[in-house]
Amino acid sequence: MKKRKPLILVICLMLLAGISQAEAQVKTENSSVTITTNNLNIRQGPGLSFPILGQAQTGDQFNALSREGDWIKINFQGESGYVASWLVSDMTASQTGEKAAASTNSQAIITTDGLRVRKGPGTSYGVLGTIQKGTAYKVKSTEGSWVKIQTPYGDGWVANEFVQYSGSQKKNSSSSSQTGKITANSLNVRNKPSLNSDIIGKLNSGETVAVISQNDSWTEISFSGNAGWISSQYIAVQSTQSKSKRKQSASGKSGTITATSLTVRNKGSLNGKPIGSVTKGQTFPILEQADNWVKIEYQTGSYGWVASWFIDITAEKNSGSSQQSVNGSSAIILHNGSNIRKKASSQSSVIHRANKGDSFEIISLNDDWYEVRLPNGGTGFVAGWIVTVEGSAPAVTKPGAEQHLQNKTIVLDPGHGGRDNGTTGARGTREKDITIRTAQLLADQLRSAGANVILTRSGDTYLPLPSRVGISHDHNADAFISIHYDSTPDRTARGATTYYYHPFQKELAANIHSNVIAMTNLRDRGYRAGDYHVIRENKRNAVLIELGYLSNPAEEALVASAQYQQSATAGIYQGLARYFKN
Missing domain, CATH: 2.30.30.40 (SH3 Domains)
Incomplete structure (x- = not known):
């Protein structure tokens, strides 16, 4: 027994040393975290199964004690608590010192595609999003082999080996006398280009301000005699020059x-x-x-x-080929099986079929049709909106899709609502909030085209599934679109899926899905049969579309952006127009 004591003592000392070493590796010295979502649960341990100590709100800051996997240990009201790392932003003391000030006059130019932007200076931190080769971002600070930059996803960190540095960021010259028009109501004006900086005032839609400088995400303006910062996406910058x-x-x-x-x-x-x-x-x-x-x-x-x-x-209306300069121009076919007709009319007989990439010499322009030289030496006419032009010939725009949407009754069904949140994203995005935003944007576009649009819900209210179907039937909907966002335990899953139930709904699903994929460049998960109440019990043309995965942190950030929302709704809009046209 006595012989075992030294051995046990040695083992205990080794374990203790290992624990101390491990703790030192994750200790976040002189560091703090800022909460990025409301009602964030602070837990007693590093996991969702631990009891809740309390809640924190967006902008709250806490001292960070250590990091354990995807969880950060903080000092919460005198006790140790844990927060999920993907719901906070990290800010170390070195990020606010002289090093940061010295680097703010340069830009980081990205040298590789798909570079991950992380929440902190290391690969153990969560990914905010990805940026592409050739883009440039303002440098905020550096730490070791990592650089903090200002990106569309907010301030984040990238590996130093994948960037090159340029000189001072160009300011807009005062001689250009640039002004900007505000495009959002109650827009916050801040004292620094950061969401964590102090708010010094607000601006409303339509107000005009003098622009001092701009970068990718922030615009510096003159506000009440001082300099202030606003988000660049909410200002339309114009020059006062003629x-x-x-x-x-x-x-x-x-x-x-x-x-x-x-x-x-x-x-x-x-x-x-x-x-x-x-x-x-x-x-x-x-x-x-x-x-x-x-x-x-x-x-x-x-x-x-x-x-x-x-x-x-x-x-300008084309009055005849003699008025158009087409010498040396060619029409390049955009789609396989394109028709070349005997006359400049979609009712004229087809005399030749062409495939994507085929090139034809343009002889003249007749309204919206090109007269082209055929391989056999003859001539024919091809619609200007199904080709691209090389040379001096004017391009022809495809007739507007709105003509196919006029007077159509379209029911938009924003998924979930009220007590039903739907899924909640990795960063806290609630499905019920983003589906209503998508539906309202799409409704505005469809109404401007002359469609009769009905929303199953226009606010944060709960509506049973049978009631949603009832609205479709009551209005004799020409199309019913149920809008959702997806979720799965696999946080790498991504892409869009469209569902139909009855065979007569398949064509609508195909048209909407193909256009959404074309507009958004999301991963194509296909359109398929699905057993969902709102399409199964629906006797009208109805589809249910999942517009991306909120469970994937990168895709969640993408689908919540204004740019994605514009693209996704444009895809649904074009898909509906193509369906009704056919």
Whole structure:
């Protein structure tokens, strides 16, 4: 027995040393955390099964004691408590010192695609989102081999090896006399470009302010004689220089913005970097068109791309081919099985079928149809909206989808509501809140096209499933769309799925699903039969669509963004138009 005591003592000392070493590895010295959601549960241990000590609200700050996996130990009202790391933002003392101040005059240019932005300086921290190669973000501070930058997801950390640094961030010159129009009510003005900074006042929609500088996420303005900061997505920046100096449209077309606030990007893609915004009613010359995007001069000397489904494009009427410059131009077919007809009419006979990528010499332009040279030497006509043009020939815009939606009765069903929250995302997003936001945005778009739109709920109210179906039947709906967001224990699951129950509902599901995927670039999980009450018991054309996974933290951040909401609703809008057209 006596011989065992030294051995037991050695083992205990080794275990104690290991515990001390492990604790040192996760200790967050001189660190604090800021709560990013309301009514966050503070628990007695690092897990959802532990009792609740109390609750914290958005913006509350606590001293961080240590980190255990996905949980952070904090000092809560004199006791030790635990919070989920994906529901807080970390802020260490080194982030607020001289090092941070020294680095704020530079930008980090990303050198790889899909770079993860994390909540803290290390791979153990939660992922806020991903950013792409070539984008540039303001540097906030550095710590070891990590750099803190200002991103569309908020302040986050990326590995230093994947960035290059530029010089001082350019400020907008006062000689440009830029002003901005506020596009949101009760917009907070802060003393620093951070959601954690103090609010020094508020602005309302329509107010005009002087712009001092801009970066990706924040705009510096003159406010009550001092400098203040507002979110860039809620201001439309304009120059006071004469609009007559804008470049004239090379296509002879102009476009009027139809969205309340539309993001301008540096390239024609949802992956393009946001560089500004424009507001409803503004009109710009169309400089270029590519797929579903158009290039505009949104400020004097500043050019960018906006989604064409939120812009009303008008063109000069074509009175004949002799007035159009088409020399050396070609029409490139966009879809397989495209018809080339004998005359410039969709009622004319088909004389040739072409496939995606086929190129034809343009001979003339007749209204919205190109006369093209066929392989056999003959000529035919192809609709201008199913081709893209190379050369000097003017592009033709597809006739508006609104003509197919006029007078249609469409019932929108925002999932859940009231006491039924639906699923709750990894970051705290409640399904019932985001479904109503999606439905209201879509309703505005459909109504502007002349559709008769009914929402099963317009507020945070509970509505039984049979009542939702009853609304569809009572209004003899031409289409019923039930809007949801998905969830699964697998936090890597992502993508959109559309469901139908009855065979006659399948075509509507196919049209909506394909357009949503095209507009959002979400992972395509397909459209399929599903046994859901609101479509099973529905005698009208009805579908249920899951617009992304709230259980995936990265996808949750994406689907909650204004840009995604615009794209998703545009996809449903176009899908409905295509269905009714057919």
